[in-house]
Amino acid sequence: MLTSVFRLLRIVFTVVRFRLDVFIPFGLLPWYVRYTLGAVCAIGRKRAQQNRGERLRLALESLGPIFVKFGQILSTRRDLLDDDIADELAKLQDKVPAFPGHVAQAIIERDLKAPVSELFAKFSATPxxxxxxxxxxxxTLHSGEEVVVKVIRPDIEKTISKDIRLLYTLAHLVANMSADGRRLRPVEVVTDYEYTILDELDLAKEAGNTGLLQRNFTHSDLLYVPQVYWDFSHRNVMVMERISGIPVADIAALNKANVDMKCLAERGVEIFFTQVFSHSFFHADMHPGNIFVDVSNPKKPKYIAIDCAIMGSLDDADKSYLARNLLAFFQRDYRLVAELHVESGWVPKGTPVHAFESAIRSVCEPMFAKPLKDISFGQVLIGLFQTARRFNMEVQPQLVLLEKTLLNIEGLGRQLYPDLDLWVTAKPFLEKWMSEQMGPKRVMEEVRKQAPQWAGQLPQIPNLIYTALSQLSHQEERMQAQTQAIEQLSKELQKGRKNIPFRLLGILSLASAWMVTDPESLEHLQTADIASLGLFLVGLYLLVLKP
Ligand SMILES: Nc1ncnc2c1ncn2[C@@H]1O[C@H](COP(=O)(O)OP(=O)(O)OP(=O)(O)O)[C@@H](O)[C@H]1O
Structure with missing residues (x-):
């Protein structure tokens, strides 16, 4: 049996080699490829009838969950992808089989170093x-609280590192293929993905993020974040309060509960702007699967957010530039938009502002053809950043996350309440924030923030004053010495300027003495020679010895 398999393989190999030997020298390789890969081509032809986005989506789905997640993240890079591809990738769904409950138990016991029966009063092995x-x-905890236990998949780290290596290889291939491929910045996209997915692998980090988000909204009636049980949370396991609410995508259930949909949509926008501008810490994975609604007061519905693995933050400078950019855009002040991009360093310093301004105008002005309420903030940012990319804007990961979250929030808001006017909701927020940034409250806040540092430096102040004063006196001495030197130099120069006629006369005398003297007759000095010698001596005196 084995021998016949080997014989068959040898025949196949010989035929293939024979064909290559024959077809390559006669330039028939394309025919050979088409012939031998006929079956593949037939599949390809069938696939060719589907659009390119659909084909890419199906390919990623067949490659497995890590590629699916990559596609989901890629779908948010509308600054890089064409809309048809991004729309198709956004449809990617995880279809992963559950792993057995006893495996989950083993991971929990290994991580929390105790048997599940000791950790929980009840544990459901069915996920x-x-x-x-x-x-x-x-x-259920022994203390009676209902909880959920999140457990990282077994061996997921190995699968991820293998798949990431493959993604890098593909990314390098795409980057080296063409200028178009390079424009997509595939290597950089894979690097971003690697960071994101590695972050998701660490549940201790997610627990930390959840805790901070919860603290930020403790006194708010806009958003609820489930409590983390720290004693039960580790790198591979996280235990948190079990929440109950209506999934935000379940519009029928929300309507049935008489939820004020306009209020719900506006609150979504308010939560986003509060997180970005007031807390500098925003949930960056706001897809509908992670958002629920507490409808205990349907007139003032409250959001519930889970899955805080991916969070974003902007520093003060980015926030300020972002708010000013949006306000300038809505005032159609494209010059200011261009200047802000240069000032912030998002585009290089030498960027020609005028050309940049007109590029922004040509992209943004058509957006104003729609009524203001239909303009998408997310699309505005995509338009702006795509234009800026042509002017060498570096990828700013924090802005990419923000752009993606904004698109999610907008999509969600309009799904809940199609007439949502984002600008009307956001403008007062942005204007208030801007005025606060420049007002006395902000100055006081800054003073309060810096005060501990200043207090720490207080005891050093006498020493600092002494050093500064002694440096000042040294400086003064040095200045005096320098002034004297400069005065001396200027005197010299003036004297030199006065002597210029004498020096010229000296040069002339020397030159004439040299011209009239015959060097061979120096032994038989005659009157003319004596005169020229006299001329020489006068010249020498005027040139060298006269001060
Ligand atoms: N605190 C909770 N209370 C109730 N249900 C929860 C809670 N946390 C998670 N779930 C349920 O588990 C699902 C998956 O949770 P989560 O989104 O945190 O996992 P994930 O592995 O990050 O999933 P994905 O990658 O798809 O976002 C949620 O959609 C929700 O139905």
């Missing part, structure tokens, strides 16, 4: 949900 990175089980 509540299963995704590409983690699986969620329900449980």
């Amino acid at each position: 509540l949900a299963s995704a590409s990175i983690a699986q969620v089980h329900t449980a």
Whole structure:
């Protein structure tokens, strides 16, 4: 049996080699490829009838969950991808089988160093949900609280590093293929993805993020974040309060509960701007699967957010430039938009502002053809950043996250309440924030923030004053010495200027003495020679010895 398989393989190999030997020298390789890969081509022809985005989506789905997640993240890079591809990739869904409950238990016990029966009063071995990175089980604590236990998939780290290596290889191939390929910045996209997915692997980090987001909204009636049980949370396991609410995508259930949809949509926008501008810490994975609604007061519905693995933050400078950019855009002040991009360093310093301004105008002005309420903030940012990219804007990961979150929030808001006027909701917020940034409250805040540092430096102040004063006196002495030297130099120069006629006369005398003297007759000095010698001596005196 084995011998016949080997014989068959040898025949196949010989035929293939024979064909290559024959077809390559006669230039028939394309025919050979088409012939031998006929079956593949037939599949390809069938696939060719689907659009390119659909083909890419299907390819990623067949490659497995890590590629699916990559596609989901890629779908948010509308600054790089054409809309048809981005729309198709946004449809990617995780279809991963759950892993057995006993495996989850083993991971929990290894991580928390105690048997599950000791950790929980009840633990459901059947998962509540299963995704590409983690699986969620329900449980009850001994103290009676209902919780969920999130457990990282076994061996996921190995799978990820293998798939990431493959993604890098593909990215380098695409980058080297053409200028178009390079424009997509594939290597940089994969690097971004690697960071994101590695972050998601660490549930201790997610627990930390959840804790901070919860603290930021403790006194708010806009957003609720489930409590983390720190004693039960580790790198591979995280235990948190079990929440109950209506999934935000379930519009029918929200309507049935008489939820004020306009209020709900506006609150979504308010939460986003509060997170970005007031807290500098925003949930950057706001897809509908991660958002629920508490409808206990349907007139003032409250959001519930889970899955804080991916969070974004902007520093004060970025926030300020972003707010000023949006305000300038809505005032159609494209000159200011261009200047802000240069001032912020988002585009290089030498960028020709005039050319940049007109490029922005040509992209943004058509957006104003729509009524203001239909303009998408997300699309505005995409338009702006795509234009800026042509003027060598570097990728700013924090802005990419923000752009993606804004698009999610907008999409969600309009789904809940199609007449949502984002600008009307956001403008007062931005204007208030801007005026606060320049007002006395902000100055006081800055003083308060800096005060501990200043207090720490207080004891050094006498020493600093002494050093500064002694440096000042040294400086003064040095200045005096320099002034004297300069005065001396200027005197010299003036004297030199006065002597110029004498020096010229000296040069002339020397030159004439040299011209009239015959060097060979120096032994037989005659009157003319004596005169020229006299002339020489006068010249020498005027040139060298006269001060
Ligand atoms: N605190 C919670 N209370 C109730 N259900 C929860 C809670 N946390 C998670 N779930 C359920 O588990 C599902 C998956 O949770 P989560 O989104 O945190 O996992 P994930 O692995 O990050 O999934 P994905 O990658 O798809 O976002 C949620 O959609 C929700 O149905």
